[in-house]
Amino acid sequence: MVSTASPSGELPAKSKRADAVRNQQTLLTAAAAVFVTSGVDAPIREIATRAGVGMGTIYRHFPTRADLVVAVYRHQVEACAEAGPALLAATDSPFEAFRQWVDLFVDFLVTKHGLANAMQSDSSGFAALHAYFLDRLGPVCVRMLDAAVEAGEVTPGIQAYELMRGIGNLCAGRDGDPRYDPRTLVALLLRGLRPD
Amino acid sequence: MVSTASPSGELPAKSKRADAVRNQQTLLTAAAAVFVTSGVDAPIREIATRAGVGMGTIYRHFPTRADLVVAVYRHQVEACAEAGPALLAATDSPFEAFRQWVDLFVDFLVTKHGLANAMQSDSSGFAALHAYFLDRLGPVCVRMLDAAVEAGEVTPGIQAYELMRGIGNLCAGRDGDPRYDPRTLVALLLRGLRPD
DNA sequence: TGACAAAGCGGAACGACGTTCCGTATCGTA
DNA sequence: TACGATACGGAACGTCGTTCCGCTTTGTCA
Incomplete structure (x- = not known):
């Protein structure tokens, strides 16, 4: 199920570390770019690389695809x-x-x-x-x-x-x-x- | 492209070894059974196992899925x-x-x-x-x-x-x-x- | 019948991918 | 500045498709 905990992608609800929010944004941007060229089922690694983050970071912010x-x-x-x-x-x-x-x-x-x-x-x-x-x-x-x-x-x-x-x-x-x-x-x- | 060389699945055209025809039939039967339970994108290995053959055999008879x-x-x-x-x-x-x-x-x-x-x-x-x-x-x-x-x-x-x-x-x-x-x-x- | 080449077979091996996990780095705070 | 909490990176593992090659089976011909 899509995480309903927070309106992820919008205003950060509370007490999130600065690098975390930054990474989340970076990831969204990178993912959007990759989706255009490689489709929404592009390899996770590709998105991670593009965003310059590790794969763990992707999974932490977005548990499922x-x-x-x-x-x-x-x-x-x-x-x-x-x-x-x-x-x-x-x-x-x-x-x-x-x-x-x-x-x-x-x-x-x-x-x-x-x-x-x-x-x-x-x-x-x-x-x-x-x-x-x-x-x-x-x-x-x-x-x-x-x-x-x-x-x-x-x-x-x-x-x-x-x-x-x-x-x-x-x-x-x-x-x-x-x-x-x-x-x-x-x-x-x-x-x-x-x-x- | 689907192999057009022979009407594979029907009468064997010419000079095929006995074990080859036998395996082809076995594979068709096994694949049909597996497709029912696991769908047409079931793992190749599953079909091979079911048919009791190696994976090379599948690819020889049916180059593409x-x-x-x-x-x-x-x-x-x-x-x-x-x-x-x-x-x-x-x-x-x-x-x-x-x-x-x-x-x-x-x-x-x-x-x-x-x-x-x-x-x-x-x-x-x-x-x-x-x-x-x-x-x-x-x-x-x-x-x-x-x-x-x-x-x-x-x-x-x-x-x-x-x-x-x-x-x-x-x-x-x-x-x-x-x-x-x-x-x-x-x-x-x-x-x-x-x-x- | 006994060999020998061709045809076929099995499955190890490799690469791509999703997903997990944990040692390490960074952040916010006292 | 020091310290606990938070987040990060990427190695590691399992699954799957696909290839490749040493070994076995088959058909044939003397």
């Missing part, structure tokens, strides 16, 4: 989560708002090398990653979907959880294949939500 | 491929035939522990697996989709390749989650294919 990934992308996930209600308020059609929100989500996933793949991986410390995304974004999705259903723009009976996972899954796979555009498939999926 | 997986599932993939034209001929509505064919495909994927995951994995020797499935099943999909479009039952402009990958992706992910049923999502996707 998911903790590190979550910390790196926390801001963007947060932004996405907050965009939901905003879109809902700013748009006449709840479905259209939902469509735009999904676009945001998809953009996020496809621009992060291998993130979508990692989320469905059963192994490693990636299980927690899956949980984090769904915990944070799931409720937003529920709310938007409900609104769309209530407005008669979406067939009732669809589970938000299932839908989110479906969208996530569609964004996974070998990236860079010009013959496969996740957006096309997601659009098709959303089309299937419409009532007759 | 994909070669082994393909050999194990060849019959089922073949059956799926052949079911396409049959369904098309036996059903009035090409779309309905397609729907049933997709059901077959999905059933195959979800019953094989981790197969769908493996197919989108970028690493290992799994890249060839992806290619094999698409090469064999792709043309069938094209044909069925064309028929459905021609009958006015499906919106034109959808690429069969993209659709197959989408379906495959939807079947991937942590298996055994009661909250996620790939069939629901695939049904939604197919719904999105219908014209207004």
Whole structure:
């Protein structure tokens, strides 16, 4: 499970040594850089080397791989989560708002090398990653979907959880294949939500 | 790339030593059994042990992991491929035939522990697996989709390749989650294919 | 039938990786 | 400045994929 003890990545809660906070920042920066070039499942050693720290340091700050990934992308996930209600308020059609929100989500996933793949991986410390995304974004999705259903723009009976996972899954796979555009498939999926 | 030299898994082409053919069969049986319990990415050693052979033997018969997986599932993939034209001929509505064919495909994927995951994995020797499935099943999909479009039952402009990958992706992910049923999502996707 | 070359076999060995653990260095404080 | 707490580095261990080579089995030919 992703460490819930502290909002790691944000303001240090209390009494942490100076070098510790410094290292945590260094690690986040290094990890972000490495994720771009080598994907989120890059070797731990690579991140450690890049940050100029030992491997023990990584494990102390981020016990599981998911903790590190979550910390790196926390801001963007947060932004996405907050965009939901905003879109809902700013748009006449709840479905259209939902469509735009999904676009945001998809953009996020496809621009992060291998993130979508990692989320469905059963192994490693990636299980927690899956949980984090769904915990944070799931409720937003529920709310938007409900609104769309209530407005008669979406067939009732669809589970938000299932839908989110479906969208996530569609964004996974070998990236860079010009013959496969996740957006096309997601659009098709959303089309299937419409009532007759 | 999956070895195309011989139709490995079927009739031995020519002049193979008796122990070699025997081992190849033993390996296929052992691999099939291991795949069921440990998934298609089970350790090579586990398969070797189960078959009672050395690891060199595995690599000689099946140079890449994909070669082994393909050999194990060849019959089922073949059956799926052949079911396409049959369904098309036996059903009035090409779309309905397609729907049933997709059901077959999905059933195959979800019953094989981790197969769908493996197919989108970028690493290992799994890249060839992806290619094999698409090469064999792709043309069938094209044909069925064309028929459905021609009958006015499906919106034109959808690429069969993209659709197959989408379906495959939807079947991937942590298996055994009661909250996620790939069939629901695939049904939604197919719904999105219908014209207004 | 008895050898001999080719074909195949087994598993040791190597490198990459995740993860743990502990002796040492650094920090904050009294 | 001295000392305990905190954090650090990286060696070490286990797992896994993959290669390589000395040994065994097989088929054949005299």
